[in-house]
Amino acid sequence: MGEHLTFIGSVTAQLVRAVPVTLLILAVSGVCATVLATGLTAMSVARSPLPRLVQRTWTFLFRGTPLILQIFMIYYGFAMVPWIRHGILWAAFRDPVFCTCLAMTCCCSAYIAEIFRGALAAVPRGEIEAGRACGMTGFMLLRRVIAPSLIRIALPSYSNEIIMMTKSTSLASTITVLDITGVAQQVIAHSYRTLEVFCAAAALYLLINATLSTLLTALERRLDVDRAPTPLAPIPPTLEPLS
Amino acid sequence: MMDDLAILGFGPDGWAPLLLKGCLLTLAVSAASMAIGTVLGILLAWARLKGPRWLRRAALVYGVILRGVPELLVILLLYFGLPSLILSLSETFGWEAPGLPPPFLIGSVSVGLVSAAYQAEIFRGGVGAIPRGQFEAARAMGFSDLMCFHRIVLPQVARVVLPALGNVWQFNLKDSALIAVTGLSELMRTSLVAAGSTRHPFLFFGVAMALYLVLTTLSSTAFHYGGRYSNRWDRG
Amino acid sequence: MTVPPPVLTATNIRKSFGDREVLAGVSLEAREGEVISILGGSGSGKSTFLRCLNLLEVPDEGQIAIGDVQAPLARNRHGRLEVSDSRAAARLRTQTAMVFQGFNLWPHLTVLQNVMEAPLRVHRRDREEVLATARSLLERVGMAGFHAAYPKRLSGGQQQRVAIARALATNPKLVLFDEPTSALDPERVREVLALMRSLADEGRTMIVVTHEMAFARDVSSRVVHLMNGRVESSGPPAHMFGADASPAFRAFLSPAAL
Numbered sequence: 001m002g003e004h005l006t007f008i009g010s011v012t013a014q015l016v017r018a019v020p021v022t023l024l025i026l027a028v029s030g031v032c033a034t035v036l037a038t039g040l041t042a043m044s045v046a047r048s049p050l051p052r053l054v055q056r057t058w059t060f061l062f063r064g065t066p067l068i069l070q071i072f073m074i075y076y077g078f079a080m081v082p083w084i085r086h087g088i089l090w091a092a093f094r095d096p097v098f099c100t101c102l103a104m105t106c107c108c109s110a111y112i113a114e115i116f117r118g119a120l121a122a123v124p125r126g127e128i129e130a131g132r133a134c135g136m137t138g139f140m141l142l143r144r145v146i147a148p149s150l151i152r153i154a155l156p157s158y159s160n161e162i163i164m165m166t167k168s169t170s171l172a173s174t175i176t177v178l179d180i181t182g183v184a185q186q187v188i189a190h191s192y193r194t195l196e197v198f199c200a201a202a203a204l205y206l207l208i209n210a211t212l213s214t215l216l217t218a219l220e221r222r223l224d225v226d227r228a229p230t231p232l233a234p235i236p237p238t239l240e241p242l243s
Numbered sequence: 244m245m246d247d248l249a250i251l252g253f254g255p256d257g258w259a260p261l262l263l264k265g266c267l268l269t270l271a272v273s274a275a276s277m278a279i280g281t282v283l284g285i286l287l288a289w290a291r292l293k294g295p296r297w298l299r300r301a302a303l304v305y306g307v308i309l310r311g312v313p314e315l316l317v318i319l320l321l322y323f324g325l326p327s328l329i330l331s332l333s334e335t336f337g338w339e340a341p342g343l344p345p346p347f348l349i350g351s352v353s354v355g356l357v358s359a360a361y362q363a364e365i366f367r368g369g370v371g372a373i374p375r376g377q378f379e380a381a382r383a384m385g386f387s388d389l390m391c392f393h394r395i396v397l398p399q400v401a402r403v404v405l406p407a408l409g410n411v412w413q414f415n416l417k418d419s420a421l422i423a424v425t426g427l428s429e430l431m432r433t434s435l436v437a438a439g440s441t442r443h444p445f446l447f448f449g450v451a452m453a454l455y456l457v458l459t460t461l462s463s464t465a466f467h468y469g470g471r472y473s474n475r476w477d478r479g
Numbered sequence: 480m481t482v483p484p485p486v487l488t489a490t491n492i493r494k495s496f497g498d499r500e501v502l503a504g505v506s507l508e509a510r511e512g513e514v515i516s517i518l519g520g521s522g523s524g525k526s527t528f529l530r531c532l533n534l535l536e537v538p539d540e541g542q543i544a545i546g547d548v549q550a551p552l553a554r555n556r557h558g559r560l561e562v563s564d565s566r567a568a569a570r571l572r573t574q575t576a577m578v579f580q581g582f583n584l585w586p587h588l589t590v591l592q593n594v595m596e597a598p599l600r601v602h603r604r605d606r607e608e609v610l611a612t613a614r615s616l617l618e619r620v621g622m623a624g625f626h627a628a629y630p631k632r633l634s635g636g637q638q639q640r641v642a643i644a645r646a647l648a649t650n651p652k653l654v655l656f657d658e659p660t661s662a663l664d665p666e667r668v669r670e671v672l673a674l675m676r677s678l679a680d681e682g683r684t685m686i687v688v689t690h691e692m693a694f695a696r697d698v699s700s701r702v703v704h705l706m707n708g709r710v711e712s713s714g715p716p717a718h719m720f721g722a723d724a725s726p727a728f729r730a731f732l733s734p735a736a737l
């Protein structure tokens with residue numbers, strides 16, 4: 001029994017050392033996908049048909065195929081394309097972490113853009129009109145009226161998508177990245193003690209996801225003005241800073 | 244270019260038959276996991292809604308775990324972990340040691356277990372979306388529980404639930420590609436083998452992508468019409 | 480006595496949705512200090528006309544001027560009227576304000592922030608000054624105690640009073656009201672109407688789409704009856720609610736009189 005515990009302890013220590021790799025992939029692709037999704041959302045409401053078509057095709061392509069296939073396409077497929085193999089891009093494309101991040105950025109941006117698109121459609125028209133009626137245009141309207149509503153509407157689904165992304169990072173292990181799942185497989189190859197190792201890895205993923213979802217829920221609560229108490233006190237002499 | 248056509252064709256060096264077989268296997272594995280997910284999902288939803296306290300807790304924990312752990316890990320755990328568990332059990336009890344489990348079974352069960360966690364949430368939400376008055380009206384008119392479920396709950400739940408189930412199906416279809424790690428020669432695995440042996444990964448992954456697109460598009464169209472049918476009484 | 484200058488001149492406004500002609504040439508002039516009530520049956524195009532005035536809706540035909548500034552409307556290459564300069568349109572809107580039927584307060588901003596938003600961001604006025612104006616306006620509409628509340632927590636009448644304070648915060652030349660009381664229960668209707676009456680007494684130029692006949696009769700300086708996309712009749716309330724009003728307007732009023 002004691003031997004058992006020490007084994008689980010040492011395995012956990014090894015797995016924990018791989019957590020930064022998982023988090024790095026998650027952070028890089030999370031940020032890039034969100035930025036890209038913002039662009040795609042803008043394209044989806046563009047006036048000319050071309051950007052709209054691009055967004056629709058992008059969504060169709062990346063939501064309709066498995067992420068693992070996209071990762072393989074980028075990692076193995078692009079390696080056979082001569083101008084990548086012999087160009088300056090090769091330094092990036094030979095790196096499995098880069099390839100995972102690239103595939104996840106493309107794939108998840110399609111999902112996130114759909115979330116943003118739905119939220120944009122759900123922003124009450126009247127709020128936007130009230131902004132226009134008092135002379136707001138373009139960026140100011142977007143920043144002061146549309147974005148605050150859009151973010152609040154999109155946040156629950158966005159949080160969900162981030163959790164999905166955390167799980168997807170494990171696919172990096174299929175192209176030799178030593179993330180949590182990768183290290184777990186490596187340890188098993190040496191020790192043949194599958195059950196303990198995979199359970200420890202699963203626990204780590206659960207921990208990461210629990211942390212993320214706690215943070216995102218806290219953010220949601222913070223942004224939810226509906227929960228704020230209504231002070232009925234008279235106006236204090238110094239007012240709180242207005243943001 | 245001619246080589247490309249030859250290795251993609253139905254000829255002796257062509258991969259077309261294997262790729263198509265891969266497609267069918269992908270569909271079969273996805274359908275099996277969807278079915279497992281639906282049955283288990285309904286049970287889990289029932290457990291969450293009507294079960295005794297401990298069962299409610301257990302169903303909740305199941306959902307949290309299966310929706311929080313990567314699908315790949317679940318598949319690996321079942322494929323490699325289960326045999327080692329059985330092995331150690333059979334050592335303890337002196338049974339004959341079984342070999343590796345069949346990949347199709349393990350694949351569809353593991354994707355199905357994950358699918359069940361998501362489907363349970365959908366069914367729970369679907370039942371919650373039916374106004375209480377509907378149950379009361381049925382009970383007042385003397386419907387039995389089973390009849391109430393069959394005549395009142397099911398048609399209404401189907402309307403709410405079908406689009407969401409369509410989504411789960413799409414995820415199942417794509418998650419089935421992960422079963423490739425068990426060596427089951429579904430579409431993903433076949434394209435991987437073809438890419439390796441012909442050294443044309445770009446071509447074969449591209450073809451596999453196109454085939455997945457066909458599968459996802461066809462099935463989303465099917466769900467669309469299914470949704471329209473189940474929704475026929477809610478249109479003006 | 481000299482005639483005050485016009486604040487708004489709208490000439491021959493036409494607007495169709497698809498092949499349904501909603502406005503078939505409506506003209507209206509509002510002089511400083513005038514309170515104009517627009518009455519008409521449901522679907523007669525009142526809201527559409529009001530929304531054309533601040534270019535929330537682009538008319539198919541016609542001209543609009545606020546003061547002596549023409550609205551930037553020009554024909555595009557398909558011959559359709561279009562906002563030719565969105566900055567100029569925005570500038571025009573800064574001269575007017577609108578109060579909506581559904582209030583349309585920004586839910587993520589407090590009452591005070593809602594009132595301060597436009598003068599601060601759009602007009603770029605001095606913060607202290609804006610704050611002082613906002614506080615006195617909230618006092619004015621009876622919402623001083625609620626400066627830190629978020630709109631969702633307020634009753635409909637309170638929200639509409641805040642929306643009116645928001646509309647006044649930029650000191651607009653013209654305030655447009657689109658059925659400001661029709662989403663409210665009778666008690667709230669009274670508080671909002673009282674507030675609008677006091678604005679009228681103060682000499683604000685207002686155009687009000689309303690179903691409140693008493694308000695139209697007692698407060699407005701002119702009543703305009705829209706029917707089938709045209710001004711069917713118009714005149715001072717004494718005339719419109721008097722014996723020699725047009726038959727169509729009297730017919731419109733009669734169900735209300737019952």
Ligand SMILES: Nc1ncnc2c1ncn2[C@@H]1O[C@H](COP(=O)(O)OP(=O)(O)OP(=O)(O)O)[C@@H](O)[C@H]1O
Nearest residue numbers: 496497501519520521522523524525526527528658
């Ligand atoms: N964006 C739009 N697209 C299509 N039709 C519209 C649009 N806006 C208004 N309409 C139509 O124009 C007509 C006039 O609408 P409008 O809202 O101006 O009426 P109203 O006089 O304000 O009526 P109410 O008293 O009910 O508010 C209606 O028949 C309406 O259906």
Ligand SMILES: [Mg+2]
Nearest residue numbers: 525526527658
């Ligand atoms: Mg209207």
